[in-house]
Amino acid sequence: MTAPCSPATTIIGLEVHVQLLTETKIFCGCLNRFNPEEPNVQTCPVCLGLPGALPVMNRRALELAIRAGLALSGTIAGTTKWDRKQYYYPDLPKAYQISQFDLPFCDGGWMDVDDADDGDETQASRIRLIRVHLEEDAGKNLHDETQRGRDSRIDLNRAGTPLLEIVSEPDLRSAAQSRRYLEEMRLLMVYLGVSDCNMQEGSLRCDANINLELVNDDGVAIRTPIVEIKNLNSFRGVEAALEYEIGRQRQEFAECGGVYADSEKQTRGWDADRGVTFAQRGKEDAADYRYFPDPDLVPVQIAAEWIEELRTGLCELPAARRQRLVDDLKLSRYDASVIIDQGRDLADYFEAVAQRCGDPKRAANWVTQDVLRELNDRGQAIGDFAIDADGLAAILARIASGDLTTRSAREVFTALLDDDPEGEQVTVEARIDEIISDRGLATIADSGALEPLIDAVIERNPQAAADFRGGKQAAIGKLIGEVMREAKGADPQSVRAALIERLSS
Protein backbone atom coordinates (compact mmCIF):
# COMPACT_ATOMS: atom_id res chain seq x y z
CA MET A 1 0.00 0.00 0.00
CA THR A 2 1.42 3.37 -0.95
CA ALA A 3 -0.78 6.08 0.55
CA PRO A 4 -0.16 6.66 4.25
CA CYS A 5 -3.17 5.05 5.83
CA SER A 6 -4.74 5.72 9.15
CA PRO A 7 -4.46 3.04 11.79
CA ALA A 8 -7.21 0.62 11.03
CA THR A 9 -8.72 -2.49 12.45
CA THR A 10 -10.18 -5.18 10.25
CA ILE A 11 -13.15 -6.96 11.78
CA ILE A 12 -14.11 -10.31 10.31
CA GLY A 13 -16.48 -13.04 11.41
CA LEU A 14 -17.01 -16.27 9.49
CA GLU A 15 -20.04 -18.51 9.16
CA VAL A 16 -18.70 -21.88 8.12
CA HIS A 17 -20.97 -24.54 6.64
CA VAL A 18 -19.85 -28.13 6.93
CA GLN A 19 -21.67 -31.06 5.35
CA LEU A 20 -21.94 -34.01 7.69
CA LEU A 21 -20.77 -37.50 6.79
CA THR A 22 -24.01 -39.34 7.42
CA GLU A 23 -25.38 -42.15 5.32
CA THR A 24 -28.76 -40.48 4.91
CA LYS A 25 -30.28 -36.99 4.90
CA ILE A 26 -31.10 -35.13 8.09
CA PHE A 27 -34.88 -35.62 8.15
CA CYS A 28 -35.48 -38.52 5.73
CA GLY A 29 -33.86 -41.77 4.64
CA CYS A 30 -32.66 -40.59 1.21
CA LEU A 31 -28.95 -41.08 0.63
CA ASN A 32 -26.62 -38.23 1.55
CA ARG A 33 -24.24 -38.60 -1.35
CA PHE A 34 -22.60 -36.21 -3.81
CA ASN A 35 -24.03 -37.41 -7.10
CA PRO A 36 -24.22 -34.69 -9.75
CA GLU A 37 -24.12 -37.28 -12.55
CA GLU A 38 -27.55 -38.56 -11.59
CA PRO A 39 -29.71 -35.57 -10.67
CA ASN A 40 -32.91 -36.01 -8.69
CA VAL A 41 -32.53 -39.67 -7.78
CA GLN A 42 -32.08 -39.10 -4.02
CA THR A 43 -35.41 -37.52 -3.13
CA CYS A 44 -38.64 -38.47 -1.39
CA PRO A 45 -41.82 -36.70 -0.29
CA VAL A 46 -40.04 -35.30 2.79
CA CYS A 47 -37.11 -33.63 1.04
CA LEU A 48 -39.26 -32.62 -1.93
CA GLY A 49 -41.57 -30.83 0.48
CA LEU A 50 -44.67 -32.68 -0.67
CA PRO A 51 -47.83 -32.08 1.37
CA GLY A 52 -48.30 -34.31 4.37
CA ALA A 53 -44.76 -35.64 4.52
CA LEU A 54 -43.24 -35.60 7.99
CA PRO A 55 -39.56 -35.13 8.85
CA VAL A 56 -37.84 -37.24 11.53
CA MET A 57 -34.43 -36.29 12.90
CA ASN A 58 -31.39 -38.44 12.06
CA ARG A 59 -29.63 -39.50 15.29
CA ARG A 60 -26.26 -39.83 13.60
CA ALA A 61 -26.38 -36.25 12.29
CA LEU A 62 -26.98 -35.03 15.83
CA GLU A 63 -24.16 -37.22 17.12
CA LEU A 64 -21.65 -35.87 14.58
CA ALA A 65 -22.79 -32.35 15.35
CA ILE A 66 -22.32 -32.83 19.09
CA ARG A 67 -18.87 -34.28 18.47
CA ALA A 68 -17.96 -31.16 16.48
CA GLY A 69 -19.42 -28.90 19.17
CA LEU A 70 -17.41 -30.65 21.88
CA ALA A 71 -14.20 -30.47 19.86
CA LEU A 72 -14.80 -26.73 19.50
CA SER A 73 -15.18 -26.45 23.29
CA GLY A 74 -18.80 -25.35 22.99
CA THR A 75 -21.53 -25.96 25.54
CA ILE A 76 -23.97 -28.62 24.36
CA ALA A 77 -27.54 -27.64 25.12
CA GLY A 78 -29.73 -29.93 27.20
CA THR A 79 -32.66 -29.10 24.94
CA THR A 80 -32.59 -28.04 21.34
CA LYS A 81 -35.34 -27.46 18.82
CA TRP A 82 -36.06 -26.84 15.15
CA ASP A 83 -37.27 -23.69 13.49
CA ARG A 84 -38.43 -22.78 10.03
CA LYS A 85 -36.41 -20.15 8.22
CA GLN A 86 -38.60 -18.91 5.43
CA TYR A 87 -37.45 -17.70 2.09
CA TYR A 88 -38.23 -18.38 -1.52
CA TYR A 89 -35.63 -19.90 -3.73
CA PRO A 90 -35.99 -22.57 -6.41
CA ASP A 91 -33.58 -24.94 -4.66
CA LEU A 92 -35.67 -24.88 -1.48
CA PRO A 93 -38.78 -26.93 -2.25
CA LYS A 94 -40.65 -26.28 1.01
CA ALA A 95 -40.00 -22.51 0.78
CA TYR A 96 -38.50 -22.80 4.25
CA GLN A 97 -35.33 -24.31 5.56
CA ILE A 98 -35.42 -26.31 8.76
CA SER A 99 -32.77 -24.70 10.91
CA GLN A 100 -32.17 -23.67 14.51
CA PHE A 101 -32.97 -20.17 15.68
CA ASP A 102 -32.96 -19.46 19.39
CA LEU A 103 -32.03 -22.86 20.83
CA PRO A 104 -29.03 -24.13 18.85
CA PHE A 105 -27.59 -27.44 20.02
CA CYS A 106 -24.27 -25.78 20.85
CA ASP A 107 -23.42 -22.43 22.42
CA GLY A 108 -20.08 -20.65 22.47
CA GLY A 109 -16.77 -22.43 22.00
CA TRP A 110 -13.51 -21.35 20.42
CA MET A 111 -10.69 -22.38 18.17
CA ASP A 112 -7.03 -21.36 18.32
CA VAL A 113 -5.37 -20.22 15.13
CA ASP A 114 -1.60 -19.94 14.81
CA ASP A 115 -0.55 -16.39 14.09
CA ALA A 116 2.83 -16.78 12.48
CA ASP A 117 2.78 -18.03 8.95
CA ASP A 118 6.03 -19.94 9.30
CA GLY A 119 4.64 -21.59 12.39
CA ASP A 120 7.85 -21.12 14.36
CA GLU A 121 6.19 -18.90 16.90
CA THR A 122 3.80 -20.66 19.18
CA GLN A 123 1.75 -17.46 19.33
CA ALA A 124 -1.87 -18.23 18.58
CA SER A 125 -5.09 -16.24 18.55
CA ARG A 126 -8.20 -17.58 20.19
CA ILE A 127 -11.18 -17.11 17.88
CA ARG A 128 -14.38 -17.28 19.91
CA LEU A 129 -17.52 -18.86 18.51
CA ILE A 130 -21.02 -17.55 18.97
CA ARG A 131 -22.78 -20.83 18.31
CA VAL A 132 -22.95 -23.99 16.25
CA HIS A 133 -26.25 -25.18 14.85
CA LEU A 134 -27.68 -27.84 12.58
CA GLU A 135 -29.78 -27.28 9.52
CA GLU A 136 -30.75 -28.85 6.23
CA ASP A 137 -28.95 -27.97 3.02
CA ALA A 138 -30.73 -26.72 -0.10
CA GLY A 139 -30.60 -28.33 -3.53
CA LYS A 140 -28.41 -27.14 -6.35
CA ASN A 141 -29.25 -24.68 -9.12
CA LEU A 142 -27.61 -24.94 -12.49
CA HIS A 143 -27.79 -21.67 -14.29
CA ASP A 144 -27.67 -21.50 -17.98
CA GLU A 145 -24.43 -19.75 -18.75
CA THR A 146 -24.39 -20.00 -22.51
CA GLN A 147 -27.75 -18.88 -23.73
CA ARG A 148 -29.72 -16.07 -22.26
CA GLY A 149 -33.19 -16.61 -21.06
CA ARG A 150 -33.06 -20.37 -20.80
CA ASP A 151 -34.55 -22.07 -17.79
CA SER A 152 -32.46 -22.79 -14.74
CA ARG A 153 -32.21 -26.46 -13.83
CA ILE A 154 -32.67 -27.75 -10.30
CA ASP A 155 -31.16 -30.88 -8.77
CA LEU A 156 -32.61 -31.76 -5.37
CA ASN A 157 -30.22 -34.61 -4.49
CA ARG A 158 -28.60 -32.31 -1.93
CA ALA A 159 -31.86 -30.91 -0.56
CA GLY A 160 -32.22 -31.95 3.06
CA THR A 161 -28.67 -33.16 3.61
CA PRO A 162 -27.30 -32.30 7.05
CA LEU A 163 -25.30 -29.14 7.45
CA LEU A 164 -23.43 -27.76 10.43
CA GLU A 165 -23.14 -23.99 10.68
CA ILE A 166 -20.32 -22.68 12.83
CA VAL A 167 -20.61 -18.98 13.55
CA SER A 168 -17.57 -17.12 14.87
CA GLU A 169 -17.44 -13.91 16.83
CA PRO A 170 -15.96 -11.07 14.76
CA ASP A 171 -12.54 -11.93 16.20
CA LEU A 172 -10.61 -12.39 12.98
CA ARG A 173 -8.30 -9.50 12.10
CA SER A 174 -7.02 -10.18 8.58
CA ALA A 175 -7.78 -12.04 5.39
CA ALA A 176 -4.80 -14.36 5.93
CA GLN A 177 -5.89 -15.17 9.46
CA SER A 178 -9.39 -15.91 8.22
CA ARG A 179 -7.95 -18.35 5.74
CA ARG A 180 -5.93 -20.06 8.46
CA TYR A 181 -9.03 -20.26 10.64
CA LEU A 182 -10.88 -21.99 7.83
CA GLU A 183 -7.97 -24.35 7.15
CA GLU A 184 -7.77 -25.27 10.83
CA MET A 185 -11.55 -25.78 10.90
CA ARG A 186 -11.33 -28.09 7.92
CA LEU A 187 -8.52 -30.08 9.51
CA LEU A 188 -10.50 -30.44 12.73
CA MET A 189 -13.70 -31.56 11.02
CA VAL A 190 -11.84 -34.12 8.92
CA TYR A 191 -9.99 -35.41 12.01
CA LEU A 192 -13.27 -35.87 13.81
CA GLY A 193 -14.75 -37.79 10.91
CA VAL A 194 -17.58 -35.26 10.97
CA SER A 195 -17.12 -34.21 7.34
CA ASP A 196 -14.89 -34.89 4.37
CA CYS A 197 -14.76 -31.11 3.80
CA ASN A 198 -14.31 -31.65 0.09
CA MET A 199 -14.35 -28.11 -1.20
CA GLN A 200 -14.78 -29.04 -4.86
CA GLU A 201 -17.96 -30.84 -3.87
CA GLY A 202 -19.10 -27.99 -1.66
CA SER A 203 -18.80 -29.89 1.63
CA LEU A 204 -17.14 -26.84 3.19
CA ARG A 205 -18.34 -23.34 2.35
CA CYS A 206 -18.41 -20.08 4.18
CA ASP A 207 -19.92 -16.64 4.37
CA ALA A 208 -17.74 -13.82 5.65
CA ASN A 209 -18.85 -10.68 7.48
CA ILE A 210 -16.35 -7.89 7.26
CA ASN A 211 -16.01 -4.24 8.11
CA LEU A 212 -13.23 -1.88 9.11
CA GLU A 213 -12.69 0.59 11.87
CA LEU A 214 -11.01 3.62 10.34
CA VAL A 215 -10.16 7.05 11.67
CA ASN A 216 -11.44 10.08 9.77
CA ASP A 217 -9.72 13.46 9.33
CA ASP A 218 -11.08 14.67 12.67
CA GLY A 219 -9.51 11.72 14.45
CA VAL A 220 -12.86 10.03 15.03
CA ALA A 221 -13.00 6.25 14.73
CA ILE A 222 -15.71 5.19 12.33
CA ARG A 223 -16.84 1.73 11.38
CA THR A 224 -17.62 1.03 7.76
CA PRO A 225 -20.96 -0.70 7.05
CA ILE A 226 -20.78 -4.47 7.47
CA VAL A 227 -20.61 -6.46 4.26
CA GLU A 228 -21.54 -10.13 4.10
CA ILE A 229 -19.77 -11.99 1.30
CA LYS A 230 -21.78 -15.07 0.44
CA ASN A 231 -20.81 -18.59 -0.58
CA LEU A 232 -17.04 -18.65 -0.58
CA ASN A 233 -15.93 -22.15 -1.43
CA SER A 234 -12.15 -22.18 -1.50
CA PHE A 235 -9.39 -21.11 0.89
CA ARG A 236 -7.92 -18.89 -1.78
CA GLY A 237 -11.35 -17.43 -2.49
CA VAL A 238 -11.88 -16.51 1.16
CA GLU A 239 -8.54 -14.76 1.40
CA ALA A 240 -8.82 -13.01 -1.96
CA ALA A 241 -12.42 -11.87 -1.42
CA LEU A 242 -11.58 -10.44 2.00
CA GLU A 243 -8.43 -8.71 0.70
CA TYR A 244 -10.47 -7.18 -2.08
CA GLU A 245 -13.21 -6.10 0.28
CA ILE A 246 -10.73 -4.46 2.68
CA GLY A 247 -9.40 -2.39 -0.23
CA ARG A 248 -12.88 -1.55 -1.47
CA GLN A 249 -14.11 -0.42 1.95
CA ARG A 250 -10.98 1.70 2.47
CA GLN A 251 -11.47 3.39 -0.83
CA GLU A 252 -15.16 3.99 -0.22
CA PHE A 253 -14.26 5.45 3.15
CA ALA A 254 -11.68 7.74 1.58
CA GLU A 255 -14.25 8.92 -0.95
CA CYS A 256 -17.11 9.56 1.46
CA GLY A 257 -15.00 10.62 4.42
CA GLY A 258 -16.79 8.15 6.61
CA VAL A 259 -20.23 9.64 5.94
CA TYR A 260 -22.37 6.86 4.51
CA ALA A 261 -25.71 7.43 2.83
CA ASP A 262 -26.65 3.88 3.79
CA SER A 263 -25.07 2.17 6.75
CA GLU A 264 -27.20 -0.97 6.53
CA LYS A 265 -25.48 -4.32 6.23
CA GLN A 266 -24.95 -5.22 2.59
CA THR A 267 -24.78 -8.60 0.90
CA ARG A 268 -22.16 -9.07 -1.78
CA GLY A 269 -21.12 -11.96 -3.98
CA TRP A 270 -17.58 -12.93 -4.96
CA ASP A 271 -16.67 -13.15 -8.63
CA ALA A 272 -13.57 -15.34 -8.58
CA ASP A 273 -12.85 -14.85 -12.28
CA ARG A 274 -12.77 -11.07 -12.12
CA GLY A 275 -11.47 -10.99 -8.55
CA VAL A 276 -14.11 -8.58 -7.28
CA THR A 277 -17.06 -8.54 -4.91
CA PHE A 278 -20.37 -7.23 -6.26
CA ALA A 279 -23.58 -5.97 -4.66
CA GLN A 280 -26.13 -8.75 -4.59
CA ARG A 281 -29.41 -7.77 -3.08
CA GLY A 282 -31.39 -4.60 -3.06
CA LYS A 283 -32.69 -3.23 0.18
CA GLU A 284 -36.27 -4.09 -0.67
CA ASP A 285 -35.20 -7.73 -0.85
CA ALA A 286 -33.66 -7.64 2.61
CA ALA A 287 -34.02 -10.98 4.29
CA ASP A 288 -37.01 -11.41 6.58
CA TYR A 289 -36.96 -15.05 7.55
CA ARG A 290 -39.89 -15.02 10.00
CA TYR A 291 -38.50 -17.90 12.04
CA PHE A 292 -40.94 -19.95 14.06
CA PRO A 293 -40.74 -23.39 15.70
CA ASP A 294 -41.30 -26.22 13.24
CA PRO A 295 -44.54 -27.89 14.32
CA ASP A 296 -43.60 -31.11 12.47
CA LEU A 297 -40.58 -31.77 14.65
CA VAL A 298 -40.33 -32.25 18.39
CA PRO A 299 -37.62 -30.77 20.57
CA VAL A 300 -34.59 -32.93 21.31
CA GLN A 301 -33.27 -33.46 24.80
CA ILE A 302 -29.63 -34.36 24.78
CA ALA A 303 -28.80 -36.57 27.73
CA ALA A 304 -25.75 -35.57 29.76
CA GLU A 305 -24.54 -39.19 29.66
CA TRP A 306 -24.61 -39.19 25.87
CA ILE A 307 -22.61 -35.96 25.78
CA GLU A 308 -20.04 -37.43 28.17
CA GLU A 309 -19.82 -40.61 26.13
CA LEU A 310 -19.14 -38.60 22.99
CA ARG A 311 -16.65 -36.38 24.79
CA THR A 312 -14.72 -39.43 26.00
CA GLY A 313 -14.75 -40.88 22.52
CA LEU A 314 -13.13 -37.85 20.87
CA CYS A 315 -9.83 -38.55 19.16
CA GLU A 316 -6.72 -36.53 19.86
CA LEU A 317 -7.40 -33.22 18.13
CA PRO A 318 -4.96 -31.62 15.68
CA ALA A 319 -3.98 -28.74 17.98
CA ALA A 320 -3.18 -31.13 20.83
CA ARG A 321 -1.32 -33.48 18.54
CA ARG A 322 0.78 -30.65 17.12
CA GLN A 323 1.68 -29.62 20.66
CA ARG A 324 2.56 -33.21 21.59
CA LEU A 325 4.94 -33.51 18.64
CA VAL A 326 6.67 -30.37 19.88
CA ASP A 327 6.70 -31.26 23.59
CA ASP A 328 7.26 -35.01 23.53
CA LEU A 329 9.00 -35.68 20.22
CA LYS A 330 10.95 -32.41 20.29
CA LEU A 331 10.01 -31.39 16.76
CA SER A 332 10.14 -27.76 15.74
CA ARG A 333 6.79 -26.03 15.68
CA TYR A 334 7.22 -25.69 11.94
CA ASP A 335 7.81 -29.40 11.31
CA ALA A 336 4.96 -30.34 13.64
CA SER A 337 2.60 -28.03 11.73
CA VAL A 338 3.68 -29.31 8.32
CA ILE A 339 2.99 -32.88 9.45
CA ILE A 340 -0.30 -32.22 11.25
CA ASP A 341 -1.71 -29.90 8.58
CA GLN A 342 -1.40 -32.66 6.00
CA GLY A 343 -4.10 -34.60 7.78
CA ARG A 344 -4.48 -37.55 10.03
CA ASP A 345 -3.07 -40.24 7.72
CA LEU A 346 0.25 -38.48 7.22
CA ALA A 347 0.55 -37.79 10.95
CA ASP A 348 -0.13 -41.46 11.67
CA TYR A 349 2.51 -42.42 9.11
CA PHE A 350 5.03 -40.04 10.66
CA GLU A 351 4.40 -41.29 14.16
CA ALA A 352 4.76 -44.91 13.07
CA VAL A 353 8.09 -44.13 11.36
CA ALA A 354 9.31 -42.08 14.33
CA GLN A 355 8.48 -44.81 16.78
CA ARG A 356 9.96 -47.65 14.75
CA CYS A 357 13.20 -45.91 13.80
CA GLY A 358 13.59 -44.35 17.23
CA ASP A 359 14.58 -40.93 15.90
CA PRO A 360 11.60 -38.53 15.59
CA LYS A 361 13.74 -35.66 14.34
CA ARG A 362 15.17 -37.71 11.50
CA ALA A 363 11.73 -39.13 10.74
CA ALA A 364 10.33 -35.59 10.58
CA ASN A 365 13.05 -34.47 8.17
CA TRP A 366 12.37 -37.36 5.84
CA VAL A 367 8.61 -37.14 6.01
CA THR A 368 8.39 -33.38 5.55
CA GLN A 369 10.99 -33.31 2.78
CA ASP A 370 11.47 -36.56 0.87
CA VAL A 371 8.08 -38.13 1.41
CA LEU A 372 6.03 -34.95 0.87
CA ARG A 373 8.03 -34.04 -2.23
CA GLU A 374 7.42 -37.48 -3.76
CA LEU A 375 3.73 -37.36 -2.84
CA ASN A 376 3.39 -33.96 -4.48
CA ASP A 377 5.26 -35.05 -7.59
CA ARG A 378 3.15 -38.14 -7.91
CA GLY A 379 -0.13 -36.55 -6.87
CA GLN A 380 -0.50 -39.34 -4.35
CA ALA A 381 -2.02 -39.63 -0.90
CA ILE A 382 0.09 -41.21 1.81
CA GLY A 383 -2.14 -44.29 1.78
CA ASP A 384 -1.01 -45.02 -1.79
CA PHE A 385 2.65 -44.31 -1.17
CA ALA A 386 4.96 -47.15 -2.25
CA ILE A 387 7.05 -47.01 0.92
CA ASP A 388 5.02 -47.75 4.00
CA ALA A 389 5.97 -46.68 7.51
CA ASP A 390 7.88 -49.94 8.09
CA GLY A 391 9.90 -49.39 4.94
CA LEU A 392 10.91 -45.84 5.76
CA ALA A 393 11.61 -46.79 9.38
CA ALA A 394 13.88 -49.60 8.16
CA ILE A 395 15.87 -47.20 5.98
CA LEU A 396 16.18 -44.63 8.76
CA ALA A 397 17.18 -47.28 11.30
CA ARG A 398 20.09 -48.18 9.06
CA ILE A 399 21.29 -44.60 8.96
CA ALA A 400 21.11 -44.49 12.75
CA SER A 401 23.09 -47.74 13.06
CA GLY A 402 25.72 -46.48 10.64
CA ASP A 403 24.91 -49.09 8.00
CA LEU A 404 23.90 -46.47 5.45
CA THR A 405 25.03 -42.92 4.83
CA THR A 406 22.24 -40.38 4.37
CA ARG A 407 23.17 -40.15 0.74
CA SER A 408 22.98 -43.89 0.17
CA ALA A 409 19.75 -44.00 2.12
CA ARG A 410 18.26 -41.59 -0.41
CA GLU A 411 19.31 -43.93 -3.17
CA VAL A 412 17.65 -46.87 -1.40
CA PHE A 413 14.54 -44.71 -0.93
CA THR A 414 14.39 -43.88 -4.63
CA ALA A 415 15.03 -47.49 -5.62
CA LEU A 416 12.21 -48.69 -3.39
CA LEU A 417 9.90 -46.11 -4.95
CA ASP A 418 10.78 -47.34 -8.42
CA ASP A 419 10.12 -50.96 -7.52
CA ASP A 420 7.41 -52.59 -9.54
CA PRO A 421 4.55 -53.08 -7.10
CA GLU A 422 3.53 -56.19 -9.03
CA GLY A 423 7.03 -57.59 -8.76
CA GLU A 424 8.42 -60.24 -6.50
CA GLN A 425 7.16 -59.88 -2.96
CA VAL A 426 9.87 -59.92 -0.33
CA THR A 427 10.01 -58.24 3.06
CA VAL A 428 11.12 -54.67 2.97
CA GLU A 429 14.19 -55.50 5.04
CA ALA A 430 15.22 -58.14 2.50
CA ARG A 431 14.54 -55.78 -0.37
CA ILE A 432 16.68 -53.08 1.25
CA ASP A 433 19.51 -55.61 1.69
CA GLU A 434 19.19 -56.46 -1.97
CA ILE A 435 19.37 -52.85 -3.10
CA ILE A 436 22.37 -52.20 -0.86
CA SER A 437 24.29 -55.14 -2.23
CA ASP A 438 23.25 -54.59 -5.89
CA ARG A 439 24.41 -51.01 -5.78
CA GLY A 440 27.33 -51.36 -3.43
CA LEU A 441 25.86 -48.98 -0.93
CA ALA A 442 27.06 -50.67 2.23
CA THR A 443 28.92 -48.26 4.44
CA ILE A 444 32.64 -48.78 4.25
CA ALA A 445 33.36 -48.25 7.84
CA ASP A 446 36.84 -49.63 8.30
CA SER A 447 39.63 -47.72 6.68
CA GLY A 448 41.20 -51.04 5.64
CA ALA A 449 38.62 -51.40 2.88
CA LEU A 450 39.16 -47.82 1.75
CA GLU A 451 42.93 -47.94 1.59
CA PRO A 452 43.40 -49.69 -1.78
CA LEU A 453 40.80 -47.38 -3.34
CA ILE A 454 42.52 -44.32 -1.97
CA ASP A 455 45.90 -45.45 -3.19
CA ALA A 456 44.53 -46.10 -6.67
CA VAL A 457 42.85 -42.70 -6.85
CA ILE A 458 45.99 -40.89 -5.73
CA GLU A 459 47.99 -42.76 -8.33
CA ARG A 460 45.59 -41.77 -11.09
CA ASN A 461 45.60 -38.10 -10.03
CA PRO A 462 49.22 -37.17 -9.37
CA GLN A 463 48.62 -33.50 -10.10
CA ALA A 464 45.80 -33.12 -7.58
CA ALA A 465 47.85 -35.00 -4.98
CA ALA A 466 50.84 -32.75 -5.61
CA ASP A 467 48.66 -29.62 -5.41
CA PHE A 468 47.26 -30.68 -2.06
CA ARG A 469 50.71 -31.47 -0.69
CA GLY A 470 51.78 -28.08 -1.98
CA GLY A 471 49.16 -26.41 0.20
CA LYS A 472 46.17 -26.16 -2.13
CA GLN A 473 43.49 -27.46 0.26
CA ALA A 474 40.79 -27.34 -2.40
CA ALA A 475 42.53 -29.94 -4.54
CA ILE A 476 41.37 -32.69 -2.18
CA GLY A 477 37.78 -32.22 -3.37
CA LYS A 478 38.48 -33.93 -6.66
CA LEU A 479 40.11 -36.87 -4.89
CA ILE A 480 37.23 -37.27 -2.40
CA GLY A 481 34.81 -37.19 -5.31
CA GLU A 482 36.57 -40.01 -7.11
CA VAL A 483 36.84 -42.21 -4.04
CA MET A 484 33.15 -41.65 -3.29
CA ARG A 485 32.17 -42.63 -6.78
CA GLU A 486 33.84 -45.96 -6.33
CA ALA A 487 32.86 -46.53 -2.72
CA LYS A 488 29.30 -45.37 -2.57
CA GLY A 489 28.76 -46.51 0.96
CA ALA A 490 31.64 -44.51 2.26
CA ASP A 491 31.09 -41.61 4.54
CA PRO A 492 32.62 -38.46 2.98
CA GLN A 493 34.10 -37.35 6.31
CA SER A 494 35.98 -40.65 6.75
CA VAL A 495 37.18 -40.51 3.15
CA ARG A 496 38.48 -37.00 3.65
CA ALA A 497 40.25 -37.98 6.84
CA ALA A 498 41.78 -41.08 5.28
CA LEU A 499 42.94 -39.13 2.22
CA ILE A 500 44.55 -36.41 4.28
CA GLU A 501 46.31 -38.99 6.38
CA ARG A 502 47.59 -40.81 3.32
CA LEU A 503 48.72 -37.64 1.54
CA SER A 504 50.44 -36.30 4.64
CA SER A 505 52.43 -39.46 5.25
Add this chain to the structure above:
Amino acid sequence: MSDSSQAEPLVPELTRDVVLKVARLARLHLAESEVESFTSQLTQILDYVGVLDEADTEGVEPVAGAMGLNSVLREDLPTTSLSRDDALSGAPHHDGSYFLVPPILDPRAE
Protein backbone atom coordinates in the same frame (compact mmCIF):
# COMPACT_ATOMS: atom_id res chain seq x y z
CA MET B 1 -55.00 -6.38 15.36
CA SER B 2 -57.90 -4.05 15.90
CA ASP B 3 -57.98 -1.39 18.55
CA SER B 4 -58.11 -3.52 21.61
CA SER B 5 -58.17 -2.52 25.18
CA GLN B 6 -54.94 -4.35 25.92
CA ALA B 7 -52.03 -2.11 26.75
CA GLU B 8 -49.46 -4.02 24.72
CA PRO B 9 -50.82 -5.96 21.78
CA LEU B 10 -48.58 -8.95 21.01
CA VAL B 11 -49.40 -8.75 17.33
CA PRO B 12 -48.56 -5.57 15.43
CA GLU B 13 -51.44 -3.79 13.82
CA LEU B 14 -52.23 -5.27 10.45
CA THR B 15 -51.88 -2.35 8.12
CA ARG B 16 -52.02 -2.23 4.37
CA ASP B 17 -48.20 -2.03 4.36
CA VAL B 18 -47.93 -5.22 6.36
CA VAL B 19 -50.20 -7.01 3.92
CA LEU B 20 -48.16 -5.80 0.96
CA LYS B 21 -44.94 -6.88 2.66
CA VAL B 22 -46.28 -10.34 3.50
CA ALA B 23 -47.51 -10.69 -0.07
CA ARG B 24 -44.12 -9.75 -1.43
CA LEU B 25 -42.35 -12.22 0.87
CA ALA B 26 -44.77 -14.91 -0.33
CA ARG B 27 -44.23 -13.89 -3.95
CA LEU B 28 -47.93 -13.07 -4.35
CA HIS B 29 -49.15 -10.32 -6.60
CA LEU B 30 -52.31 -8.86 -5.15
CA ALA B 31 -54.85 -6.79 -6.99
CA GLU B 32 -55.91 -3.59 -5.24
CA SER B 33 -59.23 -5.11 -4.23
CA GLU B 34 -57.43 -8.12 -2.81
CA VAL B 35 -55.18 -5.93 -0.67
CA GLU B 36 -58.27 -4.53 0.97
CA SER B 37 -60.09 -7.78 1.43
CA PHE B 38 -56.98 -9.53 2.75
CA THR B 39 -56.32 -6.72 5.19
CA SER B 40 -59.73 -7.17 6.72
CA GLN B 41 -59.67 -10.99 6.54
CA LEU B 42 -56.25 -11.26 8.11
CA THR B 43 -57.33 -8.83 10.79
CA GLN B 44 -60.24 -11.07 11.58
CA ILE B 45 -57.97 -14.08 11.87
CA LEU B 46 -55.62 -12.28 14.20
CA ASP B 47 -58.55 -11.11 16.31
CA TYR B 48 -59.76 -14.67 16.47
CA VAL B 49 -56.47 -16.08 17.76
CA GLY B 50 -56.04 -12.97 19.90
CA VAL B 51 -58.08 -14.76 22.52
CA LEU B 52 -54.85 -16.56 23.39
CA ASP B 53 -53.48 -13.29 24.71
CA GLU B 54 -55.97 -13.53 27.50
CA ALA B 55 -54.55 -16.79 28.81
CA ASP B 56 -52.60 -16.39 32.02
CA THR B 57 -49.14 -17.80 31.27
CA GLU B 58 -47.54 -16.52 34.44
CA GLY B 59 -44.94 -19.07 35.57
CA VAL B 60 -45.53 -21.47 32.68
CA GLU B 61 -42.41 -22.82 30.99
CA PRO B 62 -42.39 -22.15 27.24
CA VAL B 63 -42.55 -25.32 25.13
CA ALA B 64 -41.74 -25.81 21.47
CA GLY B 65 -44.48 -28.33 20.79
CA ALA B 66 -47.95 -29.12 22.04
CA MET B 67 -47.61 -32.90 22.04
CA GLY B 68 -45.32 -33.22 25.02
CA LEU B 69 -43.08 -35.49 22.99
CA ASN B 70 -39.41 -35.03 22.61
CA SER B 71 -36.28 -36.65 21.23
CA VAL B 72 -37.92 -38.62 18.45
CA LEU B 73 -34.91 -39.74 16.46
CA ARG B 74 -34.42 -42.22 13.68
CA GLU B 75 -31.38 -44.37 12.92
CA ASP B 76 -29.18 -43.32 10.00
CA LEU B 77 -30.48 -46.02 7.67
CA PRO B 78 -31.38 -45.50 4.02
CA THR B 79 -34.92 -45.92 2.78
CA THR B 80 -35.97 -46.17 -0.83
CA SER B 81 -36.09 -42.87 -2.63
CA LEU B 82 -38.53 -41.98 -5.37
CA SER B 83 -37.56 -42.79 -8.93
CA ARG B 84 -36.49 -39.73 -10.85
CA ASP B 85 -39.62 -39.92 -12.99
CA ASP B 86 -41.82 -39.99 -9.93
CA ALA B 87 -39.88 -37.16 -8.31
CA LEU B 88 -40.29 -34.97 -11.40
CA SER B 89 -43.84 -35.99 -12.16
CA GLY B 90 -45.50 -33.36 -9.97
CA ALA B 91 -43.44 -30.47 -11.31
CA PRO B 92 -44.94 -28.01 -13.79
CA HIS B 93 -41.74 -28.10 -15.84
CA HIS B 94 -38.91 -30.58 -16.10
CA ASP B 95 -36.62 -31.96 -18.78
CA GLY B 96 -36.62 -35.57 -17.66
CA SER B 97 -33.53 -35.03 -15.49
CA TYR B 98 -33.97 -31.70 -13.75
CA PHE B 99 -36.75 -29.53 -12.45
CA LEU B 100 -36.94 -26.45 -14.64
CA VAL B 101 -37.64 -22.97 -13.33
CA PRO B 102 -37.61 -19.59 -15.04
CA PRO B 103 -34.04 -18.31 -15.35
CA ILE B 104 -32.65 -17.17 -12.05
CA LEU B 105 -31.59 -13.64 -12.85
CA ASP B 106 -29.45 -12.92 -9.85
CA PRO B 107 -27.43 -16.10 -9.64
CA ARG B 108 -26.38 -16.69 -6.11
CA ALA B 109 -22.91 -18.18 -6.38
CA GLU B 110 -23.31 -21.87 -5.71
